[in-house]
Amino acid sequence: MADRRRVNGPAGGTAPPVYAQQAAGFQNTRRSRMRGPNQIRKLFLKTGLTPSASGSAYLEFEPSLGQNGVPGRLSDRPSALKLTCTVHGPRPLPRSAPFTPQLLLSAHIKYAPFASRQRKGYVRDANERDLAVHLESALRGVLIGERWPKSGVDVVITVLEGEEDCLEDEPFASTDSEYSRSKGLGMMSVLSGCITVASAAIVDAGIDCVDFVIGGVAAVARPPLTNKQKAKSRVKSDYAESIWQILMDPSPAEHEDLDAFCVVGYLQSRDEVTELWVKGNTPNKGDSQDQEETVLDVLTDRAVEAAIAARHVVVEAFKESNKFRIQSHSPDQG
Amino acid sequence: MSRHKLIKQLDLEEELDDYDGGALYDNDENQGISPEDQGTFIIAIVNGEYRLRQGTIRVRDVLGPGFEISDARIQESLWYYYYDVEKSVNYLLSEQTSSNTKPKQKGADLKLSAVDGKSDLNCRCHRRWVENDYDLDFGAFNDPDVPIIHSVTGSSYFKPDVMSTFFNDAPWCNIPPGRQGEILIEPLYPPGRLMGGSSFQGDAKVSKLAAIAAARRMKEDARSRSGTVTSSVALLDKLGNKMSLETPNELEMAPKAATVKPLNPVQADTSKTSRKYPVRERGVLNSNTPEDAIPPVESIISERKRDPETFSIPIALPSAFARTILGPSFERAPTSGQDGPPCDLVGSPYHFFFDVADAKMDAFAEPSPDDVVLKAQTSKGTKTTKSGTGDEIRAVTSALGDVAISEAPKYKSKNLDVLAEFKKTQIKPTANFVVIGHVDAGKSTLMGRLLYDLKVVNKRTLDKYRKEAESIGKSSFALAWVLDQGTDERKQGVTIDIGMNNFETDKTAFTILDAPGHRDFIPNMIAGASQADFAVLVIDASTGSFESGLKGQTKEHALLVRSIGVQRIIIAINKLDTLSWSRDRFDEIQQQVSAFLTAAGFQPKNLAFIPCSGLTGENIVDVSTNVKASWYTGPPLISLLESSEPFARALEKPLRLTIDDIFRGGVQNPLSISGRIDAGSVQIGDIVITVPSNETAITKAIEVNSEPSDWAVAGQNVILHLANIDPNYLKTGDVICSLAAPIKPLSIFTMKVLAFEHILPMAVEVHRGRLHAPGRISKLAAVLDKASGKPKEGGKKVRIVKPGSVARVVVEVDEPVPLELGGKVVLRAGGQTVGAGLLE
Structure with a gap:
């Protein structure tokens, strides 16, 4: 007699796929960055996806292709960020809530359980809460909250596919100094995407904002040293002039040797930054005597440039959605 | 100028x-x-x-x-x-x-x-x-x-x-008007390009100032693109050229133009190379060389035109996943036809956008709760502030009238013609009867037997009662417990409050009102009797009991029900099984009782006698099979009950319902009342008024015999679920009236009273149904002749009314009571009924 007290699996079960770790012919290597240092990855953004929410948006990054533009094997494929954001509100606060003169913003970021190689739990962990705090501070600067007293707005982001710091074969919590230096980049680039998608969703919801706030990431990287440079670097300090390089929108899968990264939430039309988060050590500039601008300045600037570039995508997405709205409102369009 | x-x-x-x-x-x-x-x-x-x-x-x-x-x-x-x-x-x-x-x-x-x-x-x-x-x-x-x-x-x-000497010849405080200067303070314009300002040039209509600024920016742009002129030179240039310009606005703009940030040509060149996207200019603030001495006042970046050749929007095509969630035809399909929605948007997520657009906007579409309250308060405020002239007062009163109407129901009246409905439904005639008699005459047991034999009470319940009664040594009380539900009643073996139960025969629906026989509970008996159409008088036939009963409550009850208005009475001579069905005893009792009842005012044709035994159940539902009782050939009790004629109901009169009980009828009906409708009818949604508290209530629901009903008419025992009233305004004995014709509560009234005891001007308790109010007889107006109803012994002042005589008295009560003309009132004093009569 069958066991009735348990929920049993189907009769004909399947075994989960197991991938060979070192298949012949494949070198499990990091991908190298195919685009220029000043180029960001391509984005895809769509607004108004979720009908039940006041505003919503979907954002994804184009996955980086393999060396010859061919995607590698499945297990090897680097993650590409995919985010959905729903905005609920502005809605009246419950009667039990105390009076607020401004719009009460609350942001939630949750990784889907399948968003990363390491399965995520259903309860929000510290990283997710940290990201939510950063997102909240980025968004609070753009909302004109005074126009919505006694109201609240919930920004809910689900990370469908997250960026990860490591490949499958690499140890997750490595003590290797080289690796651990670029750890945390995934989170940064998720935050940048979250800021952009949340801003788009808020605008889609029709909540009063001063501007789009767009996320941008930049990193300080050391390109692989040529022999000549190596010789030079032995003589001089570790960071001679022009050895380090600043990359816009680094993908964690493509870089292993990053020293510092920076994410900004940037308002282009006001030239304001609502969120700035820097991790790592910025190297000194080669000629240390007259530091007009530190590397940090340059890094921040590049992050802002990345945001400016991403902004165009957001603007295009809204142009498209507005076009549709106008078309569907005009009576002669059937 | x-x-x-x-x-x-x-x-x-x-x-x-x-x-x-x-x-x-x-x-x-x-x-x-x-x-x-x-x-x-x-x-x-x-x-x-x-x-x-x-x-x-x-x-x-x-x-x-x-x-x-x-x-x-x-x-x-x-x-x-x-x-x-x-x-x-x-x-x-x-x-x-x-x-x-x-x-x-x-x-x-x-x-x-x-x-x-x-x-x-x-x-x-x-x-x-x-x-x-x-x-x-x-x-x-x-x-x-x-x-x-x-x-x-x-x-x-x-x-x-000559500026320093300009005012030299002008007297203090008396400057000639020709020389008075006009101080023009430049208005505070909002800083450009913040919330409202658009940074796009062209399509939007721009102010004059903004147009000039835009023109200037364009010129500057062109100049900086030529690459040879630095902005500080451009500044001097401008100053040089300015004299040839005619527009005063341009002249005014000069200081603003001067604040244009200097741009180091070398810097500009480097920044233009190697950047792929439009680049934010970094303000160089800390240069101390004199050529940069003009500080950059505005640090606002100027949006540079992006170069179409080098810049492309980094927009990606949707991935397979995105295509899936966006719908199958998201990728632009070839245009199929002219009509229909725009092709490239078919299947896009915006399809359902507009279905839900309205729902989305609803959150703040309606006025907020605060607004509603404020509005109500203000409107109320304006209403009450109106005062003064008669017209205004009239307006206010009419407005208040409107308010009273508009306050009405979420409980919608079906506006039934209740009388027509009542006639249409050929329901069984209903009859309420009260069971009266001396204490321990076996009233409750008789009724328990009746219900048991009619299968209203099942055997299982009765067995339970039997077992419980035996355990406390009162096995003979088991049947009485069918009606005596209270713990006190069961413990003491005495009915205390009216016991109510319903049963139906083939012809009629009956309501039993089991009255307490003990003299301490006469007020409860009065309450029960006031709801009754006819009475069943139970007499204990056993030796000594009958005699004591006739002196006691048998007599008092009979008089009371008569004075309350009961005309028909069935006399059940009980406990004949203990006398082995002695016919002599039956005849003796019949004789005495009929004599007494006739004297009390009952007509002989309205009297019916039946020998029975409540404990054994003979002649109750079935005719006795006992040979000793074979001398009785009449019908059993149930047939006598059924033979009672239907009683005329005061259907046409306005609603009167004396509240019998107030209770919480459940979660949905926090306030319910029960009682018998004395007159009129009621239906769901009716607004009723309670007397004497004069509060209105809405009839939320009606139950007749534990069945929900849309309406109820006089004669029915009903439960009304009320709404929009505080329970404090209700108490037992109050009268529920129709809003149109409420009873006017009286504090002083004249009544014609039949004296049971000696009546003096004294403190009495006024009883009418459940209502009892303390009062006093303030005046004995006259003693009346029983036959003619005219005052005897005209002119002589009445000092005392003897038992059995009829008198007209004036009664005062401390608090107004809802009494009507023709109402049957009982007067009691010191635990004894002193009289009963009609309100005049």
């Missing part, structure tokens, strides 16, 4: 020529300084002249011999640039080219002189600064106070030379 006009009318050439009197000015200035200062000043001047000469030579070297230019001009530009050769050369070159290319509107001479004049002014300004603190800060040049005199009313443009 507006300043625009004034400035338009200025003859610039003439005005500026006046400035050439620099020598005079210098003299004036020099007079004011001390010899030491003069000394240092001279040194500075000498030093400056030396550098000026050196600079001129170097400039000439750079420009080469082919370049025709006067020494004065070179010196002047050197002055301006603080002996910086490179910048001066730049300036002179650009000056030369622009003067060559410009169409000569007013002639080169004019322009040149204008430039000269202006430069002179600059020099003067500069010198003043030298005097003051030897600080060669060209920022002072941008001081808006110096070159711009906003407005002066009056015919002549005043000259700065």
Whole structure:
């Protein structure tokens, strides 16, 4: 007699796929960055996806292709960020809530359980809460909250596919100094995407904002040293002039040797930054005597440039959605 | 005169020529300084002249011999640039080219002189600064106070030379109107491009100022693109050209134009290379070299036009996943036809956007709860503040009337014609009967037997009662427990309050009202009897019990039900099984009781006698099979009950319902009342009024015999679920009336009373149904003749009313009671019924 007290699996079960770790012919290597240092990855953004929410948006990054533009094997494929954001509100606060003169913003970021190689739990962990705090501070600067007293707005982001710091074969919590230096980049680039998608969703919801706030990431990287440079670097300090390089929108899968990264939430039309988060050590500039601008300045600037570039995508997405709205409102369009 | 006009009318050439009197000015200035200062000043001047000469030579070297230019001009530009050769050369070159290319509107001479004049002014300004603190800060040049005199009313443009003496001949506080200046404070315009401002040029309508600013920006852009002119040079350039411009606005804009951030040409070049996206300009704030001395006031970045060749929007195509969630036809399908929705949007997520658009917007579509309350408060406030004249009062009262109407129901009345409904439904005739008799006559047991035999109470329940009764040693009370539900009643073996139960036969629906027999509970008996149509008088036939009963409550009950209005009475002679069905005893009792009842006012035809036994159940539902009882050939009790004629109901009269009980009828019905409808009808949604509290309530629901009903009519025992009333306003004995015709509560009334005891002017309790109120007999008006109903012994004052006689008395009660004309009232005093009668 069958066991009735348990929920049993189907009769004909399947075994989960197991991938060979070192298949012949494949070198499990990091991908190298195919685009220029000043180029960001391509984005895809769509607004108004979720009908039940006041505003919503979907954002994804184009996955980086393999060396010859061919995607590698499945297990090897680097993650590409995919985010959905729903905005609920502005809605009246419950009667039990105390009076607020401004719009009460609350942001939630949750990784889907399948968003990363390491399965995520259903309860929000510290990283997710940290990201939510950063997102909240980025968004609070753009909302004109005074126009919505006694109201609240919930920004809910689900990370469908997250960026990860490591490949499958690499140890997750490595003590290797080289690796651990670029750890945390995934989170940064998720935050940048979250800021952009949340801003788009808020605008889609029709909540009063001063501007789009767009996320941008930049990193300080050391390109692989040529022999000549190596010789030079032995003589001089570790960071001679022009050895380090600043990359816009680094993908964690493509870089292993990053020293510092920076994410900004940037308002282009006001030239304001609502969120700035820097991790790592910025190297000194080669000629240390007259530091007009530190590397940090340059890094921040590049992050802002990345945001400016991403902004165009957001603007295009809204142009498209507005076009549709106008078309569907005009009576002669059937 | 507006300043625009004034400035338009200025003859610039003439005005500026006046400035050439620099020598005079210098003299004036020099007079004011001390010899030491003069000394240092001279040194500075000498030093400056030396550098000026050196600079001129170097400039000439750079420009080469082919370049025709006067020494004065070179010196002047050197002055301006603080002996910086490179910048001066730049300036002179650009000056030369622009003067060559410009169409000569007013002639080169004019322009040149204008430039000269202006430069002179600059020099003067500069010198003043030298005097003051030897600080060669060209920022002072941008001081808006110096070159711009906003407005002066009056015919002549005043000259700065005479400025100090301008007010000399004017009396204090009495300046002639021609010379009064008009102070124009520039309004605070919102800073550009914040919330509302659009940074796009073109399609939107822009203000004049913004248009000028945009034009300026465009010009600057073009200039910076040419790459040769730095902005500080451009500034000088502008100042040079300005004199030829006619628009006063442009003149006004000058100080603002001067604040344009300098752009180092080298920097600009580097920033333009190697960047793929439009780049934010970084403000360079910390440069101390004099060529950058003009501080960048606005740090706002200018949005540069993006270069279409090098820049492409990094927009990606949706991934397979995105295509899946966006719908199958998201990728642009080839256009199939002309009509139909725009093809590229078919299947896009915006399809359902508009279905839900309205739902989305709903959150704040309605006024907020606060607004509703505020609105209500304000409207109420305005209503109440209206006062004074009669018209207004009338308006208010009519408005209040409206309010009373509008307050009505969420419980919708079906507006039934209840009487028609009642006639339509051929329901069984209903009858309420009260069971009366002396204590321990077996009233409850008889009724319990009746219900048991009619299968209203099942055997199982009765067995349970039997077992429980045996356990406390009262096995014979088991049947009585069917009606005696209270714990006190069961413990003491005495009915205390009215026991109610329903049963139906084939013909009639009955309601039993089991009255308590004990004399302490007469008020409850009165309450039960007032709901009854007829009565069943139970008499204990056993020896001694009958006799004591006839003196006791048998008599009192019979009189009471008669005076309350019961006309028909069935006399059940009980416990005959203990007397082995003795016919003699039955006849004896029948004789005595019929004599007494007839005397009490019952008509003989309305009396029916039946021998029975409640305990054994003979002659109750079935005729007795006992041979000893075979002498009785009449019908059993149930048949006698059924034979009672239907009673006329006061259906047409306004609603009257005396509240029998108030209770919580459940969660949904927090306030329910029960009682018998004495007159009229009621239906769901009716607004009723309670007397004496005079509060309105809405009939939310009606139950008749535990069945929900839409309406109820007189004669029915009903439960009304009320709404919109506080339970404090209700108490048992109050009367529920229709809103149209409520009872007027009385505090003093006259009644015709049949005396059971001696009646004096004394304190009495007034009973009517459940209602009992303390009061007193204040006056004995007259003793009446029983037959004719006319006052006996006219004129003589009545001091006492003897038992059995009829009198007219005046009764006062402490608090008004809901009594009506013709109401049957019982008067009791000291635990005894002293009289009963009708209200007159």
